[in-house]
Amino acid sequence: MYIIARNIFRFVVVILFQVLVMDNVMINGYMIPYIYILFILLMPFETPRWIQLLSGFALGLAMDLFTGTPGMHTAATVLAAFVRPYLLDLLASRDGYESETFPRIHYYGFLWFLKYTLLIVVIHHLALFYLEVFQLKLFFSTLLRVILSSILSTSTIVLSQYFVFRK
Amino acid sequence: MRTLLRFFQNNYNLLLFLLLEIIAFTLIIQGNSYQRSKLVGLNRQVTGYIYSKADGAREYFSLKEANELLLEENTKLRNRLDLISSSLDSASVISEVKGEHRYYFVQSRIVHNNTYRQYNFLTLNKGKKQGVFRDMGVVSEQGLVGIVLESSANFSTVIPIINREFRLSAKIKSNNYAGILQWDGSSPRFAVLSEIPFHVDLTEGDTILTSGFSSIFPEGIEVGRIESFSLEKGNFYDIKVELFTDFQGLFHVNVIRNYRQEEQLNLEIQYR
Known part of the structure; x- marks a missing residue:
């Protein structure tokens, strides 16, 4: 029960932080930090997959409503929520993940968290930016935006782990 | 029938994923600005309120800049007013008073x-x-x-x-x-x-x-x-x-x- 309340609280905080603070940060039009997928990253390991998918859907829908885009964030977050279990399997050490732990730096170290964040962020950004552009004419400039924004988002998310979401 | 049911049972996560993506893509394809404005219209009051609250804080930080811009705008407008009032003849002033301006x-x-x-x-x-x-x-x-x-x-x-x-x-x-x-x-x-x-x-x-x-x-x-x-x-x-x-x-x-x-x-x- 406590964990559910915590995740709902995090959902609200992450969305508000994204639309009120992060959406105002833009560096020369190419680097946009999307940190709201932090919510997907931090969901507990044991969360049933259908709940992960529905949470991803709700997260994307909330972002779409705030930014006035139709379904683009939704498609990207659902994808991110879908691939998360596979990535977790891929990144698992030999012993797997212990119960009573969460996917955080605190439990699995900086390097693990960096890899985990980077993979999900890149998948999410690829989907989001290309859906937004929806044409191949701007293929390379979009790719540049994906790469630069992924770097910015990932570093912001990893840094936030030390300051805001410490435990 | 049973194999079909078992297929659903084994793959319900994949199916849910596909279903949600289909919903999202429908939104993207259908979402021309008119429908979007209707959808967002429900939310405009709420998001507008949140944004205007946050804007209050942002405004405070950009006061100096805003001031300079306003001063600049003021002078420009005053200049234009001078220009217009000197070129106005009495006839057009009357039509303005009658409320005929466009x-x-x-x-x-x-x-x-x-x-x-x-x-x-x-x-x-x-x-x-x-x-x-x-x-x-x-x-x-x-x-x-x-x-x-x-x-x-x-x-x-x-x-x-x-x-x-x-x-x-x-x-x-x-x-x-x-x-x-x-x-x-x-x-x-x-x-x-x-x-x-x-x-x-x-x-x-x-x-x-x-x-x-x-x-x-x-x-x-x-x-x-x-x-x-x-x-x-x-x-x-x-x-x-x-x-x-x-x-x-x-x-x-x-x-x-x-x-x-x-x-x-x-x-x-x-x-x-």
């Missing part, structure tokens, strides 16, 4: 602004109560900004030039040829003017104005200047236009209310 400006502030997306929108802090309705033009002191998409009681959403769905008839100042102004999604500083035929003489730096062919904008509002042009598609120019409006630093705008818009539209519909 355009009325509603001063408004931007409470939320996007510049880096493909489909950017602005939120203004004026709505139906203050006389801001659908399809009204929005300008700033620098130049043209966009068109009101939809308004609620106290807020309104604007499609700026830098939205891929924006279309406007615009003309070249020196020879009055009109084309379609659009945005190609690459940079918030530039837009594209197309459908200018190849035989027209163009010069770089020439000013682009609104044509006045639509009922939304009066004729002659400055949009931008010609940055470069090419004849790639055969018969028509592709003109790159540097926009006068700096969307990233936009703060105060004016909404144009055209008192004769309805009359003009009704007439145009009748004979279409």
Whole structure:
């Protein structure tokens, strides 16, 4: 029960932080930090997959409503929520993940968290930016935006782990 | 039947994923600006309220900048007033008093602004109560900004030039040829003017104005200047236009209310 309340609280905080603070940060039009997928990253390991998918859907829908885009964030977050279990399997050490732990730096170290964040962020950004552009004419400039924004988002998310979401 | 059921049982996560993605893609494909505005319309009051609260904080930090801008605007307006009042004759003053003027400006502030997306929108802090309705033009002191998409009681959403769905008839100042102004999604500083035929003489730096062919904008509002042009598609120019409006630093705008818009539209519909 406590964990559910915590995740709902995090959902609200992450969305508000994204639309009120992060959406105002833009560096020369190419680097946009999307940190709201932090919510997907931090969901507990044991969360049933259908709940992960529905949470991803709700997260994307909330972002779409705030930014006035139709379904683009939704498609990207659902994808991110879908691939998360596979990535977790891929990144698992030999012993797997212990119960009573969460996917955080605190439990699995900086390097693990960096890899985990980077993979999900890149998948999410690829989907989001290309859906937004929806044409191949701007293929390379979009790719540049994906790469630069992924770097910015990932570093912001990893840094936030030390300051805001410490435990 | 049983195998089918088992398939569903084993793959329900994949199926749920596909279902959710189908919903999202339906939203994307169906989501033209009209439907989107209806969907967002439900939320506009809520998000508008949150954004205007946050804007209060942001405003505090940019007070100095805003002050300087306002002073600048003040002087410009005063200069223009001088110019106009000296050129006005008594007859036109009387018609103004009788309420026959065509355009009325509603001063408004931007409470939320996007510049880096493909489909950017602005939120203004004026709505139906203050006389801001659908399809009204929005300008700033620098130049043209966009068109009101939809308004609620106290807020309104604007499609700026830098939205891929924006279309406007615009003309070249020196020879009055009109084309379609659009945005190609690459940079918030530039837009594209197309459908200018190849035989027209163009010069770089020439000013682009609104044509006045639509009922939304009066004729002659400055949009931008010609940055470069090419004849790639055969018969028509592709003109790159540097926009006068700096969307990233936009703060105060004016909404144009055209008192004769309805009359003009009704007439145009009748004979279409």
